[in-house]
Amino acid sequence: MILAAVCLSAFAQNNEGKADDAGRIALTPVVFDDSSIPAAAANVVLNKLTQIVTRNGLAGDSFDPRFVITANMVELGHESTATTPVMQAIVLSPTLYIGDAATGTLYASCTLNQIKGAGNNETRAYMQAIKQLKADSPEVQRFIETGKKRIIEWYNTQIDFLIAEADALAGQSCFDDAIALLCTVPTVCKDAYDKGMRAAVRIFQQKIDIEGAALLNRATHVWNASQDWAGATEAADCLSRIHPLSSAVPGGMALSESIAARIKKIDEREWSFAMKQFNSAVSLESQRISAVKEVGKAMANRPVNYYNVNSLGWW
DSSP states (O other), X not given: OOOOOOOOOOOOOOOOOOGGGGGGSOOEEOOOTTSSSOGGGHHHHHHHHHHHHHHTTOOSXXXXXXXXXXXXXXXXXXXXXXXXXXXXXXXXXXXEEEXXXXXXXXXEEEEOOOEEEEESSHXXXXXXXXXXXXTTOHHHHHHHHHHXXXXXXXXXXXXXXXXHHHHHHHHTXXXXXXXXXXXXXXXXXXXXXXXXXXXXXXXHHHHHHHHHHHHHHHHHHHHHHOOSHHXXXXXXXXXXXXXTTSTTHHHHHHHHHHHHHHHHHHHOOOOOOOOOXXXXXXXXXXXXXXXXXXXXXXXXXXXXXXXXXXXXXXX
16 A cells, blocks of 8 residues: 655646755665665664664655665675774765665666775675765765655655545545555645645544544433433533534534533533534634644654565665
């Protein structure tokens, strides 16, 4: 399943974004199982990849970790030095990759200059070599920019398919998955982002209307079956879970008023229950958007291995 940050943006032409837009696309650093990187050095490589995305403005929490940056290191030379104590010297050829963990598609690659390291064992030599990688070198910056452009192009060409897939999920009552799918479109992909937002808000409204109607029906059934304090309390639990933007709210308010009147009549007690209301000082559209984003965060912040990918085939 393709998964993907929604918010309403002004209408604008699709573009590759300014430098400050780049951070809205996050790359997930990862070292895959079938790389030639020793397990003992994997964290050092991961830290270096994190430095690269941070210094090039592509770090941060991503709703969807499908777009990854990874590396492979080909060993070109390894020898023991004629020194006391004996040291291990290693020469590596590093290659960086940006790709799609969901499809295995390569978006950019960059083979950097050889790096060398020395240490009292092979692992220390390897780690010392990794430290020689320059996170902000011109080659790395060009590599990052190429990957970013390809990711933007992917969203701009795939948005209609993403919306169609989200609608199919919603048709199966998988509303949260549908919203999470649309929540990965970065704001820098302005037209795609806006279309995804409209679809996400529409699906969210469908979700809370259906859920609200079910809760209202449940509350009505409970109250009709037991018109006493216990029945009122159980009905209130159902009504309290109706989203304040749901179309079921007026019906819920009417039932609440009916319950209050009945309780006062039979029990001579005041039964007070107030359904949650939307913030009248904030536009309904903004509140829908905020609610949609909360669903997206809850559903789509998955680890890379959500895609069951331990290898990108080294492209």
